[in-house]
Amino acid sequence: MDDWLIDDETLPLSRRSVLPGEGFFMPDSLDDAQVEQEARETLADADRVVIADPDADGLGCVALMREAFGEASLLPAGPHEIADALEYVGEYAEPGLDVYVCDLCPDSEYDIESLPLVAELADSVRWFDHHQWDDEYAELVREHAELVVGNSDEECTTDVALRSLDYDFDDRFVDLAKVTRDHDLWIREDPRSDDLADYSHWAEPEEYIETVLEHGADLPGDVQDFLEERRVEKEALIEKAVDRAEYKVIGDWTVGVTYGRCSQNEVAEAMREDGADASVIVKPAGSASIRGTDAFERCHEVAAQVNGGGHPKAAGCKPDIYDDMLDYAHHWTTRGAITKQVILDGFRQLDDEEPETDA
Known part of the structure; x- marks a missing residue:
């Protein structure tokens, strides 16, 4: 297949609107191999790893942990990738590390079948979330990890991490949690929450984490310029x-x-x-x-x-x-x-x- 057939840079907007992004057309086997290699590199010699959904809420948790602990390696995983992420930890992590799982909720026992191995390997496993949990899966997780699930009508996972970590966060991070909640719970009262959501979607996870660590929810001018440029196409696709x-x-x-x-x-x-x-x-x-x-x-x-x-x-x-x-x-x-x-x-x-x- 010719690259230009799926190239977002050359496809007209009307076509991009109805077709998936070019990553969709990459075979899962190639994508899975790349993800596994990146996980292996992330886990090598890591003392603390955070398995997190790479949206604003999950990445907000990583930022809090880096502020609190000075170091926390990110292992990004979407809701349907929990099982793979836990398996990578069990296979590639060194014994004695601390494991955190943030902003993810299992849909089946398969998602957490590697959790006992991870718990045996790690010094500690803590799971922070705010989704709607099945009681059976919550009980299975609690057999091997400390599970804290916030009220999904009142808290995002960044809120849960903020109150669960034994660290005196300054106002910048309290504000970051508040603005993240505004978007994640779809409250939409703070215009900065759309900025965080868009930036987490368009920027690389590490870039997002480093930016909110330094600036909190008040994103700097160069990021605002970047968002304004990207939103031209975003608004057209919304329309x-x-x-x-x-x-x-x-x-x-x-x-x-x-x-x-x-x-x-x-x-x-x-x-x-x-x-x-x-x-x-x-x-x-x-x-x-x-x-x-x-x-x-x-x-x-x-x-x-x-x-x-x-x-x-x-x-x-x-x-x-x-x-x-x-x-x-x-x-x-x-x-x-x-x-x-x-x-x-x-x-x-x-x-x-x-x-x-x-x-």
């Missing part, structure tokens, strides 16, 4: 997704649903302003974001039906419906029609359950 939005009435809820490569929070906010109680943003890579409002706080319940999870007002999922590239081709050409239908059926299932629950 494309908002223009595609449709609205479905399911029971007492109006659900907005759209498709596109875009920043889901801003698109969801636009659909909320147009009357949506909940919003579904289906991505070209096959995943979807579900966002709620005060009128709908059951996003995690919808996502749980579609191979996902999250918070009452913010969740994510990826339906298990893609068997080959023809399925993805259909996904792109129909703008996610089947994924939309599967997720909307999740809303309908909740609506059907309500009379029984009330009874």
Whole structure:
């Protein structure tokens, strides 16, 4: 395949909006080999490692630990990569290290099957999070680690780390946690929270960590210039997704649903302003974001039906419906029609359950 077919620098915006990024087209075997090699290098001689989701909340936890301890190696892992990260620690880390897991919640026993080995290897294992936990998995984790789960309506994981670490953080880091919470819980009262979210998404994790260590939530001028430049394309992609939005009435809820490569929070906010109680943003890579409002706080319940999870007002999922590239081709050409239908059926299932629950 010619590189120019997937090159974001040459594809017109209308095409980029409906296709996944070029990384999607890299075989998992190549990506997995690179990730494993990077993990091996990170863990070599590490005294303290943090397995964290590399978004603003997870990276905020790493910044707090580097402030408190002076050193903390980052092992980035998304929600579906917990098992791999723990396995890498068990295989490549030296005995006696301290292990932290931040802003990650297991979806199955498979995710934590390497935890006993990690606990045996490490001096300590601490797990900080704020998602909706299954009681069974929480109990399994507590057999091998100290688990602190914050109230997902009130705290982000950076909040949890701030209050759990035995260190007197100055006001800069208290403010960093507050602003991170503003975005992660989708409160959206502090304009700096969008800056943190965008910067964590566009910058390399180490760059983000070093910047907030020095400046907290008040990002410096050169970073603001960088964000302003990147937001020109971001706003254009948001507009494309908002223009595609449709609205479905399911029971007492109006659900907005759209498709596109875009920043889901801003698109969801636009659909909320147009009357949506909940919003579904289906991505070209096959995943979807579900966002709620005060009128709908059951996003995690919808996502749980579609191979996902999250918070009452913010969740994510990826339906298990893609068997080959023809399925993805259909996904792109129909703008996610089947994924939309599967997720909307999740809303309908909740609506059907309500009379029984009330009874």
